[in-house]
Amino acid sequence: KTRERIDPRQLLLFDAGELEALIREQTEDSPEAEESLSAGKKRKKKRGHGRGVIPDNLPREEILHELPEDQRQCPVDGKPMPFIRWETSEQLEYVPSQLKVLVHKRAVYACPDKHDEATLLTAPKPPQPIEKGLAGPGLLAAMVVGKFGDHLPGYRLEDILARHGSDIHRSTVYDWLSCVADLLTPLYDVMKQRVLSSRIIHTDDTKVKLIDHGIRGTRTARFWAYLGDRRNPYEVYDFTTTRERAGPEQFLGDFQGYLQADAYSCYDGIYLNSTGTIIEVACWAHTRRYWHKSRETDSTRAHHVLAVISRLYEIERACKDQDAEFRLAQRQEHAAPLLVELKTWLDEQHFLPKSIIGQAATYTRNQWTALNCYLEDGELSIDNNAAERTMKPVAIGRKNWLFVGSPEAGARAAVLMSLIASCKANEVEPWAWLNDVLTQIPAGASPESLLPDHWLQSHPRHRWEIARRRRRERLRKRYL
Structure with a gap:
């Protein structure tokens, strides 16, 4: 996508200093505002990205490099030289992920009088995301992040598992993703209700190919994104088989507040039918x-x-x-x-x-x-750029997985995409969150307590530092 640049000299139709002078008059007593104006006026020259800072939350492994004892003499007088310090430098290294087998061994107790098997006592096994399923929470979380966070198609996920020594077909992975989506739908529903309780909702949509077995081909379906306000910081997707008004109208339900969207005609009926309770905000x-x-x-x-x-x-x-x-x-x-x-x-x-x-x-x-x-x-x-940005992952994804297999698959994809997007919006590392959620939901945990922003308060070490930095950079560039 090309950037919409214009010649800065064209902007000299107006007095360049007039606006900031007016605002400065209103903010003389506000040091924070003064700093904002200065930052907007004085644009620093772009520099190279330089050497990146290694985050403190990454594990460290010390590797000691010593001099042989016969090389610790002073080169001038030959006297032994005592140790004074370590010269430290840091280097990033990659530790390959791996699959491991968890062998669940449940203790069984029997009465010494040898009653029938009904008297046997067996230790319970913790509830699993997929009962009697092969995949544990961590593997399921990795597949969700791979598919909807890293936008990998099924055959690549299959290749990754094969590279780790496991012969699992992509159809099995798809079954896992379906089970996870069904399990976490209550969490999705809570996010949706929170978004609908916002005063302001941003929305946008994009097309995706849907396999239509009736015509033995594909037709165009839509993914819609709905963003809550700062009190409800969640990004929820919805899937519809058409771009008709019924899709967003059904999703929004009884919503009352500001709806910021593009000028697509389907929204006109929504604004009209709301009798003023939904207020149109353009872009x-x-x-x-x-x-x-x-x-x-x-x-x-x-x-x-x-x-x-x-x-x-x-x-x-x-x-x-x-x-x-x-x-x-x-x-x-x-x-x-x-x-x-x-x-x-x-x-x-x-x-x-x-x-x-x-x-x-x-x-x-x-x-x-x-x-x-x-x-x-x-x-x-x-x-409405905030909503438009949520369409980028869908655009990247459809270049890789190409199409949606069925309306039911589209609805499940919307659930999992919402979970990943809401994690990123709240600076939560998605794999760590999903791994924990897939352990707690089967055990009966409340979905409200597992919302990404709530969960992060009790798991601060899983704050996604890279997402935070990118978010700050995006906010700095937002109005440029």
Whole structure:
């Protein structure tokens, strides 16, 4: 995907210092805000990635390197040299994963008087994720992460198991994944209800091929993503066989709040049928793409709008580290007047309806109320990029596993994708979480206690440091 770059000189249609000067007047007493503005203004020159820092949570193994005793003499006077310190350096090494066999031996006790077998006492075996199944929790977790975290197709999972000395066919792996999805559906349902209890939901969808045995071919199905707000930090997927309105309408149910999505027409009926309880929030990133596309045919007017949108994002960048109340005040003070001016300009312009820039203008005018909605609440986002990012794993996955075998398989895939995505969203290492969850759920643990953010509080050593760093980098780049 190409980046939508524009010539920075085109943005000189506006005074470059005006916006930050206005915001600075409002934040003279806020050191944190001042730092945000400085960071937005002074962009450091890009440097190489350098040598990475090895995380502290990785296990260490010391390897001692000694000098032979006959080489410990001073080269000047030949006197013995005492030890003073270790010169330490660290190197990453790979320890191959391996399969092992857990031999469950249950103690059996019998009465010495030799009664019938009904009197035998046998120690119970802990409940298993798949009763009488071959795979333990750790292996099941590895297969889920491999399939939906690393996007590996079945034959690669089969090859990995073969490389570790086990002859397990991919069809068996698929059966395991189905069993895990069924077992963890109650946990998925809790995540779904938490997302639906949010004030703000981001949603997006993407296509996937579905095998249709009726036509002996494939047809297009959809995966939908629904993201909760910061109080409900979960990412839940849903699978539908069509892109009809019934899919998201059924998922959302009685949801009331802000729904941020693209301008796909199926959402119009949802907003209308909700009688005002679901409020449409549009996406400025989508709008920007229309105008960016039109710059080749009507450069002056396209860059005028792109410059305004860039200023809107400057406001967001300057306020991104502040609370919702501060962001709302700055949007009302600085973004709202820009949008009033842009609307006046749009109303004065005349575009050929079928031209590229005419389509951009029509899209913007039709979405105008929803595009301005983010001015109402500091917790709303200027765009729907958060939901669009959740579509990337699906896009990567479908390049590898190519299609979904049945509607039931699609629904189970949505469950497992939701678990992996919610782990990543909460900076939880997914294998460690799944390994523990697949042990506790069969034993009767409450799904609510196993939600990734709750689980991490009692398992802090499994915080995914790499995910945290990537998330910080993504947030830094969000408004650039």
